[in-house]
Amino acid sequence: MSSPASRPRKLGIAAGGGPLPLAVADAARAAGRDVFIVGVRGAAGPDIARYPHGWVRVGAMGRFLKLFKQAGCEDIVIIGPMNRPRLGDIVPDFRGLLLLPRFIRRLKTGDDALLRGVVEFLEENGLKVVGVETFLPQLLAREGLLTIRAPSASQEKDIDIAIAAARDLGARDAGQGAVARKGEIIALEDVRGTDVMLAELAAARAPGNLERDGVLVKLPKPEQERRVDRPTIGVRTVENAAAAGLAGIAVEADGAIVNDAEDVVRRANELGLFVLGFPHSRTIGPKP
Known part of the structure; x- marks a missing residue:
């Protein structure tokens, strides 16, 4: 029996659209990792149901974090295209409301600033964000x-x-x-x-x-x-x-x-x- 120290870290995937979220999941599973996918509504496809998964709307940052934590994820890959949200499309939960001013500032700055904000939020809460090349270097x-x-x-x-x-x-x-x-x-x-x-x-x-x-x-x-x-x-x-x-x-x-x-x-x-x-x-x- 493997000890917690030797067990591969469980991977969470924040999934937008396209084929890459499942490609990452398949590569991670082939490498011996357990996988949990959180699909962004309106972006991720129904095929993420091949894996244990949950769904989150844009702005529900509390649920976003909770799903990964409850699933025991330690590493996170954020992958797949998603349309840049308009302010009117963001429906925050309580955690999202607290973070909304921070994300509005970043949304006005640019896409990269917004994504850096998501990374900071996840890592401030104990998750490690890793790049897709960790699992699919051939991309x-x-x-x-x-x-x-x-x-x-x-x-x-x-x-x-x-x-x-x-x-x-x-x-x-x-x-x-x-x-x-x-x-x-x-x-x-x-x-x-x-x-x-x-x-x-x-x-x-x-x-x-x-x-x-x-x-x-x-x-x-x-x-x-x-x-x-x-x-x-x-x-x-x-x-x-x-x-x-x-x-x-x-x-x-x-x-x-x-x-x-x-x-x-x-x-x-x-x-x-x-x-x-x-x-x-x-x-x-x-x-x-």
């Missing part, structure tokens, strides 16, 4: 060219222009992505996310225009709480970039998540886009 973008197609010399310059713009955007906690084409920034990500930004570019594209140029760059914000939020791309990002007429996507190696990397590379090759992982050192330079 992190690797350095180098991932696809058959490579960026041209002019597209390499566009990557550097977009890196600088995304770095400036992130310093203001305003977004993680930028698009550059022919030496100019043509789009910046905002709270609506990358998909909306690319959809707007696609809508503005002239009918019949088959030219493919320009690059999407995504990189972490300078002070980003990487344990709970990293820029992410997936197959849909590749397809949306193609629809927007872009030539490729570049992300920071070890800083961004590539969801379903094999499918991302396959789809990018089918559509004739490049996908590149650049080193963190490339993000250091003068602002535009």
Whole structure:
């Protein structure tokens, strides 16, 4: 019989949408960990019922903590997309009411400030927040060219222009992505996310225009709480970039998540886009 000291720490998963919460749960269970999932209503899918689980509404911070504590969780992973809540959508419980002024200040500052507040709240109450890479290290973008197609010399310059713009955007906690084409920034990500930004570019594209140029760059914000939020791309990002007429996507190696990397590379090759992982050192330079 294992002693408490040798028993693997029980993992709690705060689940937003998408497939990653269950992917983390499966990896943790394969590593011998017990798992309990708390799904955020309106974001997490019903498939979390594969594991012991509970549900919480946005703002019910007391129940959020209570569910993890009652389940005996010690480590917490916060994973999966969730729409940025509007103040009118937050329905706090008593604990949430006490914390509401603190979170309203952070909500007005930016997404990363809000997530740091959630991390602080959990760790102040004895839980340890860990990153998704603890269980799924293969999700992190690797350095180098991932696809058959490579960026041209002019597209390499566009990557550097977009890196600088995304770095400036992130310093203001305003977004993680930028698009550059022919030496100019043509789009910046905002709270609506990358998909909306690319959809707007696609809508503005002239009918019949088959030219493919320009690059999407995504990189972490300078002070980003990487344990709970990293820029992410997936197959849909590749397809949306193609629809927007872009030539490729570049992300920071070890800083961004590539969801379903094999499918991302396959789809990018089918559509004739490049996908590149650049080193963190490339993000250091003068602002535009």
